[in-house]
Amino acid sequence: MATATLGTGGPTLQASERQMVLPTNLLTGIVLAAVGYYVGVQIGNGFGFNDGLNTGVLLGYTFGSVMFLVGVGFANYPLARLFGWPIAPQSAGDEYRGAWRFLNLSLDHKVIGIQYLVAMLMAMFFGGIGAMLIRTNLLSPDQLVVPPDKYLVLVSMHSVMMIFVASAAIVGPFGNFFVPYMIGTNRMAFPRLEALSFWLVPPAIVILLAAPLFGGFPTGWTGYAPLSEQAGQGFDSYIVGFALIGTALCVSGVNMLTTVISLRAPGMTWTRLPIFVWGVFSASILGTFAAPILASAVIMQGFDRSMNTSFFISSNGGSPYLWENLFWFFGHPEVYIFILPAFGIVMELIPHFARKPLWGYRTAVVGLLGVTLLSWFVWQHHLFVSGIAPALRPFYMFSTEMISIPTGIVFLVAFGTLWRAKISMTVPMLFCLGFLFNFLIGGLSGVFLSDVPSDVTLHGSYFSMAHFHFTIVGGEIFAIVAAIYYWFPKMTGRMLNMTLGKIHFWWMMIAFNLAFMPLFAAGILDMPRRVSTYAPSLQGLNDWVSFWAYLLFASMLLFAVNVIWSWFFNPKVAPADPWHVRSIEWTLPTPLPRRNFERIPTFTSGPYDYGNPSPRPAADLGSEPAPA
Amino acid sequence: MSVDEPVPPPFAHRGMPTLTTRSPEWEPEVDARLARVGTRIWIVADVFFFAAWFFAFFYLRALNNNYDWLPAGTTHPTRAIGAIIVLLAIVAAGLYWAGARAIVTQRATARLFFWLALLAGVLCFVVQIYEFKNLGFDPQQGGGFPSVFIGLKGVWLFQLTGAMFWLATQIAQARPLGDATIRPKSVVTFGNFMLFLAAIALVSYVVLYFV
Numbered sequence: 143m144a145t146a147t148l149g150t151g152g153p154t155l156q157a158s159e160r161q162m163v164l165p166t167n168l169l170t171g172i173v174l175a176a177v178g179y180y181v182g183v184q185i186g187n188g189f190g191f192n193d194g195l196n197t198g199v200l201l202g203y204t205f206g207s208v209m210f211l212v213g214v215g216f217a218n219y220p221l222a223r224l225f226g227w228p229i230a231p232q233s234a235g236d237e238y239r240g241a242w243r244f245l246n247l248s249l250d251h252k253v254i255g256i257q258y259l260v261a262m263l264m265a266m267f268f269g270g271i272g273a274m275l276i277r278t279n280l281l282s283p284d285q286l287v288v289p290p291d292k293y294l295v296l297v298s299m300h301s302v303m304m305i306f307v308a309s310a311a312i313v314g315p316f317g318n319f320f321v322p323y324m325i326g327t328n329r330m331a332f333p334r335l336e337a338l339s340f341w342l343v344p345p346a347i348v349i350l351l352a353a354p355l356f357g358g359f360p361t362g363w364t365g366y367a368p369l370s371e372q373a374g375q376g377f378d379s380y381i382v383g384f385a386l387i388g389t390a391l392c393v394s395g396v397n398m399l400t401t402v403i404s405l406r407a408p409g410m411t412w413t414r415l416p417i418f419v420w421g422v423f424s425a426s427i428l429g430t431f432a433a434p435i436l437a438s439a440v441i442m443q444g445f446d447r448s449m450n451t452s453f454f455i456s457s458n459g460g461s462p463y464l465w466e467n468l469f470w471f472f473g474h475p476e477v478y479i480f481i482l483p484a485f486g487i488v489m490e491l492i493p494h495f496a497r498k499p500l501w502g503y504r505t506a507v508v509g510l511l512g513v514t515l516l517s518w519f520v521w522q523h524h525l526f527v528s529g530i531a532p533a534l535r536p537f538y539m540f541s542t543e544m545i546s547i548p549t550g551i552v553f554l555v556a557f558g559t560l561w562r563a564k565i566s567m568t569v570p571m572l573f574c575l576g577f578l579f580n581f582l583i584g585g586l587s588g589v590f591l592s593d594v595p596s597d598v599t600l601h602g603s604y605f606s607m608a609h610f611h612f613t614i615v616g617g618e619i620f621a622i623v624a625a626i627y628y629w630f631p632k633m634t635g636r637m638l639n640m641t642l643g644k645i646h647f648w649w650m651m652i653a654f655n656l657a658f659m660p661l662f663a664a665g666i667l668d669m670p671r672r673v674s675t676y677a678p679s680l681q682g683l684n685d686w687v688s689f690w691a692y693l694l695f696a697s698m699l700l701f702a703v704n705v706i707w708s709w710f711f712n713p714k715v716a717p718a719d720p721w722h723v724r725s726i727e728w729t730l731p732t733p734l735p736r737r738n739f740e741r742i743p744t745f746t747s748g749p750y751d752y753g754n755p756s757p758r759p760a761a762d763l764g765s766e767p768a769p770a
Numbered sequence: 771m772s773v774d775e776p777v778p779p780p781f782a783h784r785g786m787p788t789l790t791t792r793s794p795e796w797e798p799e800v801d802a803r804l805a806r807v808g809t810r811i812w813i814v815a816d817v818f819f820f821a822a823w824f825f826a827f828f829y830l831r832a833l834n835n836n837y838d839w840l841p842a843g844t845t846h847p848t849r850a851i852g853a854i855i856v857l858l859a860i861v862a863a864g865l866y867w868a869g870a871r872a873i874v875t876q877r878a879t880a881r882l883f884f885w886l887a888l889l890a891g892v893l894c895f896v897v898q899i900y901e902f903k904n905l906g907f908d909p910q911q912g913g914g915f916p917s918v919f920i921g922l923k924g925v926w927l928f929q930l931t932g933a934m935f936w937l938a939t940q941i942a943q944a945r946p947l948g949d950a951t952i953r954p955k956s957v958v959t960f961g962n963f964m965l966f967l968a969a970i971a972l973v974s975y976v977v978l979y980f981v
Contacts, residue, residue: 224942430814431815434816438819438822442917455912457912
């Protein structure tokens with residue numbers, strides 16, 4: 143372990159977090175995870191509760207996850223502190239080079255961003271496989287590929303995996319990578335928390351993928367009691383998986399909020415903050431404060447299933463409604479955790495490719511913060527058909543419909559920026575425009591679901607399924623893809639193939655809309671979600687949907703080919719600023735230097751100062767270091 | 771002094787390579803500010819965490835499903851033991867708070883306070899375990915109150931355990947050239963979390979033993 147210089151002198155940067163106490167790496171993490179799982183199961187089963195061995199599985203997963211983190215290197219810092227060893231601040235990067243550093247604990251925000259990106263893409267692939275299996279099963283109204291109970295498990299696996307992905311797929315890769323650049327700092331506030339937020343994700347995914355080994359879980363992503371209370375050990379994957387993801391969201395949020403609040407460079411005022419940072423910031427507010435509610439709720443589930451408490455069992459003094467309230471108090475802000483940073487991406491990219499300042503910047507910020515605030519007051523609309531007190535319905539209907547106002551502001555800002563602009567139809571811009579089209583449909587269909595009379599008819603049907611797929615896939619995923627095309631050169635040093643990119647866009651856009659648009663009709667025609675059979679009259683519709691869903695998946699395979707080929711086989715290094723934009727990250731060389739800025743920059747103007755005949759640079763990179 | 775001016779490491783450890791780039795963003799003052807802001811955010815997040823348990827308490831109590839909020843034969847645990855737990859939590863937080871403020875000028879005193887705070891925290895842990903083993907009810911026999919009691923006190927105890935571990939690391943680092951000495955303001959900030967845990971213990975006591 144390295145050391146710190148003291149007092150007012152600069153710190154000596156630490157060589158590697160992984161080597162502080164014991165040498166650790168991914169392999170030791172995997173080995174210790176296996177040991178931890180075994181020990182946890184033995185201890186849990188040793189309690190002898192009459193709980194269907196849930197205690198063993200829960201403790202096995204918990205111990206396995208903790209030991210994995212220990213094995214990866216997260217125990218080194220607290221142990222070094224406990225031993226009284228000198229503690230050094232973390233460097234902006236460690237000394238490891240090549241692919242190995244991406245497979246191990248690193249406190250470099252750039253490495254963590256790429257770790258997140260790869261992990262999210264892989265998890266998305268697993269979730270996509272689940273979607274293909276679902277659509278294959280629905281090719282016929284009753285000739286099932288998988289039996290009805292397993293179909294429900296399949297739907298649950300697909301949904302939870304995609305929720306994991308959607309929660310972290312923007313803030314994780316792009317937030318961690320670019321926010322420090324955009325605010326002009328060399329560090330994150332809490333690099334260890336940042337790394338922890340990533341390393342909690344792999345065990346969550348593995349534990350979720352292990353669920354079928356224990357029979358899976360039949361609850362969908364909502365995990366409603368009493369179904370969850372009756373489910374087998376597969377549901378323990380849900381509990382521990384969501385606990386890990388919730389913890390990751392929370393620690394990531396604490397780190398991101400503190401970074402943006404405290405580490406902005408001189409001149410980077412709140413009103414100069416890039417709109418993408420505002421998107422990440424608002425999503426982090428929600429993640430930080432909503433995820434603890436989820437953590438509490440899944441701990442209660444764990445207690446019910448292991449210690450036989452009765453939080454959610456009506457006959458013993460509990461209530462399933464308690465779960466519904468707690469879950470949706472987290473769950474609805476959660477959907478804005480998905481979409482707020484996506485708004486940030488779209489509003490960040492549009493001015494650059496429209497060559498116009500972001501129209502109504504402050505209004506856009508108000509819109510993002512308005513969504514953030516209102517999202518705490520809408521959760522009961524998910525309970526409209528669950529026996530909610532009728533007197534409460536008008537309030538939650540009103541509050542839910544109110545949230546369309548700040549969301550509409552975001553659209554207003556985007557279209558105001560596009561108005562009479564010189565638009566460059568680059569691939570990232572195409573995906574941004576696709577986002578606007580798809581999310582408009584998703585948002586407008588959501589108004590019907592916020593309205594009590596139509597919701598009681600459409601709730602639980604394919605209409606609501608189509609609605610949230612238009613917002614999440616058509617919205618967030620399109621924004622993620624736009625961000626990958628846009629920032630890939632800066633992250634990897636390689637350009638993606640833009641011809642393939644344009645093919646990808648049109649293929650994905652057409653396939654997505656033709657796959658999901660008919661599902662609104664299926665919902666209106668009473669096709670229920672999560673049921674493996676349907677009326678024979680709907681077979682044509684479902685076959686059409688499945689066909690286009692396969693093509694949608696194929697479009698993502700084309701994207702994967704583009705990413706892999708460009709990243710690993712394209713020898714040509716990307717130019718420093720292929721888009722000719724003003725944002726500060728593009729003023730830095732490609733590949734990015736290990737240290738973000740040799741001097742802390744001083745920001746002199748906003749990032750969207752287009753159309754000015756004599757624009758000032760966004761930042762002065764040659765300024766003297768700011769006082770600490 | 772230039773940002774990039776190398777400075778020799780004062781001492782190396784275990785033969786690890788050492789980088790020597792100077793970087794003002796890692797100064798103790800910056801860390802203190804980050805710790806202050808981060809701890810406040812963390813505490814608010816923790817408020818949401820505990821709010822879920824208090825919500826469960828009042829929600830299940832109000833519903834009283836199957837008249838099983840307090841099953842027949844279930845009584846509230848002994849208030850005296852609960853009071854001792856709260857008292858110890860407050861004493862631990864207070865001692866830590868006092869020690870943290872003395873760490874710059876009177877390190878020996880600070881360490882003494884930290885040790886006493888740790889002792890109070892460990893005692894608190896032990897008394898809580900004793901209470902769990904002598905509740906007079908069993909959550910496995912059902913009931914909303916027993917569930918919330920075990921759950922709320924359990925997650926609080928878990929956080930107290932983590933806080934005691936961190937306190938132990940502060941003691942280990944409260945030596946010349948130790949991290950707690952270099953970054954005294956960060957040490958003070960942790961005291962806010964200790965006070966928060968004591969406050970949760972107090973509110974839990976009122977709710978679980980008197981309501």
